[in-house]
Amino acid sequence: MTRLMKHRLFWPVSCLLALIILNTVVRPQFIKITVLDGKLYGAPIDILRQSAPLMLVSLGMTLVIATRGIDLSVGAVMAISGAVTLTIIDGSSSPGSVGTVLMAMAAGVALAFAFGVWNGFLVAVLKIQPIIATLVLMMAGRGVALLITGGFITTVVSRPLKYVASGYLMFIPFAFVIAVVAIAVVAVVERRTALGVLTEAVGINPEASRLAGVRSRGIVFGAYIASGTLAGIAGIIYSSNIMAADANAAGELIELYAILAVVLGGTSLLGGKFSIAGTVIGVLIIQTLDSTVLFLGVPSADKPVVFALVVIVVVLVQSPRVHRTARAVLRRSRTGGPPARTEPQKVSV
């Protein structure tokens, strides 16, 4: 049992299971999946579909955090890519044509890619602290998005665009398919090649990795490019969902949720070892929590408080001090004696 408990994914998976069980107990129809017209519907399907933007952003965030960095600009990039895509569709003569939509989406993603390169350049080449480097784009980016939409919320009517967030591929929501494909691509690239281990080395000790011959600069660059591009795709899904480009609301606070998902999944903010599976579970936890709050009839206004409590509980559970105290308490109750000595923690000499 303890071996199972030591597994990295134990706590995240348990959290998720606990949430699902809680939901099912309170409202049994939570796990009900119905089939209609050869398509799946139901609360779990909704969760999978709605989690797509957060999933994409969190994947990119995982890679960036693994290199000991952070990307605060993902929300702004989402807003920009949505703004570009919708503005092109809106301005075109055939907004309903697949060709136009594909071209508009390509433009949106391309711009997001460029912003990823921008961030990568600031961090990997100019060696600016990631939090500040991406803060710049976070601040300026929304303004840029607003300028692209001219300050309005651009809306369009376009079947191909609507398909992205609301359509189905066979029986599964298309948005979820995008997310799965992204997860698969990232997982294969990171783990089937040596990129994952090299990224971890760079995150743990950038200088030692460089001296060992690792292309540290390229790896850090790549992480930010991935983060930007994935955010661009996420922005298109978001815009497709509301069929509008809302520069203010798109991706609001998503960087914080993404960081939370990564941390929930067991990757440390200090960089180094990372877990894609952990992030996926972290995203599902957040999305399920979102649904739970809704399902339990908690007014959406109270959602942030619930999230705060979840964050606090999770970090406490992951905190080494809590583990130590728990172990000591367990030992004391078992043997009735004073707790055994452990290596003193704070002062490192």
Place this chain on the structure above:
Amino acid sequence: MSVPTKAAPVVDMRGITIRFPGVLALDNVDFLLRAGEVHALMGENGAGKSTLIKALTGVYPIDSGSITVAGTDRVFSTTGDAQNAGISTVYQEVNLCPNLSVGENVMLGHEPRSSRGISWKSVHHEAARHLASLGLHLDTHSVLSSHSIAVQQLVAISRAMVLDARVLILDEPTSSLDRDEVDRLFAVVRDLRDNGVAILFVSHFLEQVYEIADRITVLRNGQLVGEYPLHELPRGQLVTKMIGREIAELEAISATAERPINRTGAPVLRATGLARRGVLGEVNLDVFEGEVVGIAGLLGSGRTELVRLLYGADRADEGQVEINGHVVKVSSPRNAVERRIAFSSEDRRSEGIIADLTVAENIVLGMQARRGWLRRIRSTEQDAVVSEFMSSLGVRPADPGMLARNLSGGNQQKVVLARWLATAPQLLILDEPTRGIDVGAKADIQRKVAELASQGLAVIFISSELEEVLRLAQRIVVMRDRRQIGLLDSHVTSLEGLVDFMANDTQGSVA
């Protein structure tokens, strides 16, 4: 075995025992420290030296035994307790605040205050006074980081005096100092000793211990071997007591350096006129297959700067480098790795070991970096390589899944060495590979280098321990003040001759 002296013990530790899960770190150890003496604490890594010091400074609580300071029994539960008892420590990484001024660092926590807050004029006045009492005249307003490590250390010692230390513990104080700075430090230490302070000195540099200490306490495997006045303990005996075995194997290593070197073809590496503005003056050197070229010089003489240029860690402004007769541009470590040059940095903690990766992952990192990120090394190959090198270098514990951070310094160095050997280099550059590791591991590493060189590997070897350089190298490049001042043939050079050459400004190469 302690010789009675008229000075009363300031610190009297009796029967100290400290246990950690699975390890008996200290086993019934006695330790006596007298006022007005410099007392060296010697022993290999893992012998218990640092544990004993941490017990004395309040970092670790003791399981049994007693600590008496100036006649009063003490129990230290925090570092503050030890400080209040008059025990001050200056650590290897100077533990001051680099962003604050010199004066503030000296007085931090004890600043003179008035009703209008801290009185800065008094702070700097007091600080200057304390610094002056050690013979230091610094601008107390200047920021600490603008001074060299040597000066920062002296500031740390002043701070200890502010706290009225009666015991001063110096933990590896000379690792980053050059000869002049060591002399300065020792002069200050002697002054303090003459004023009645008890000084506990821990260092791996046997030479320096013999220069400054009055008495020596030797620990081995957590137990007390003995306490001796310095003059009763010759060096050979000291080393034997520390590692418990003969050092004849070091003699065997010297013998292999006598092998003949074929210098007819193109050298593996030749550097001509290599220089970098403000960092290194012109250097010329070459290394042939199977040869060990040593680089000797004081700290700050440019040895590390030179090899960093050779390896591409830094860029040269002038000069050229030839590999196997072809002129190349080595502009990054990546280039160097592709040309089968390997470089083990002197700072293994921040530039060598990747602490949170396993031993196995650390070892294959060089190979993997060379192969590129697309072609992943299969686990069968990885296991084979890892176990081969772990056994040939004697890495302990022999657990490839262990995190590198949990190994001792000596074993971490072996892992870094393994990483480079796994890339099958043609040139291996080692910068201070034996610094700060125990005597047994030192011997292991030197033996391995000699063995590899006899099999054809070209090696460039830097060490502050000149005997190591003389033992392993065929030729020695001598550096001083960022310039090359000579090239010596080690077969015809003695230790005294080398030291003499380094100190005096004679030019020309002798080889």
Place this chain on the structure above:
Amino acid sequence: MTSIVADERRGSALPASVRTFLSRRSSLMPTFAALAIFIVLLVGAQLYFGNFITPQNMSSLLLDNAFLLILAVGMTFVIVTGGIDLSVGSVLALTGILCAKLLADGVSPYLVVPLTILVGAAVGLVIGVLVQYFDVQPFIASLAGLFLARGLAYVVSLKSIRVEHSGVLWLESTRFSIGDWYITPTGIIALLVVLIGAFVMVATRFGRTVYAVGGSESSARLMGLNVGRTKVLVYVISGTCGGLAGLVLTAYSGAGYPRNGIGTELDVIAAVVIGGTLLSGGTGYVLGSMIGVFVYGTIKTVISFLGAEQSWTRISIGLLLLLFIVVQRVIVFRSESRR
């Protein structure tokens, strides 16, 4: 007795007095740069608009940004220790709406004012405890604080609540004038907070401990300073400033609004960094942060004068921030390669 003088750094071509100045005060350079930028902005705006530097405009500059000033003081404490506080915008909103609601319910301002400040301090305490005792990263801990405070604000009210109480409104409506220059109690409060903050940082042991912790936490601990208490206290201070700022903003706008301050933490962090505080900790000045806030305020005013969209404010601040850090980076590169 040996006599030792510190080494001269080799190869420096600067005259001795400049070198001394640099070795003593190099941490002031970014703040000087901020001051220079502020002056350039003012002069540039004056030249462009012709009537920019007027007593009214300058007084407004202070009063419109009084709440930001207060937040920046608290944030400076936190950032100098090497931490960060993402919750300040939400605390601002929480205390603001709480204050408005309680006043609307008839509770006496003598109770309400200290209570709202205490609520801010409490949020800060939670964050500080998480950071210090549970080893939670400041980013995550203050993120929790952000969610908590924002959530509680929504719980108090989802809509804005007007403040009718004259006792509180007095803080904003009263003007003390000298000629055309005027100031209100909110402005005075802001300036007082800045002065007290600056004093604490420079002249108290606590303040010096803050710098020490930011410079090297392990060293500070080994030097016998009370690192744990200090780390908790800086978050409490930031939270208290959040509470005070909420009060000031509510008085200024005449209402509490739970969606206030979204993204304000970014503005505060930008202002503090522009003012010369390094995110890595250990250096920074409260007065510098004040200048940073004025730079921010000036840019905002210039943009509204230009009639451009307000979104340009964020873009300009972003670009200015970028310029700052790139220049800082270049300076660091230069000095490192000269070593």
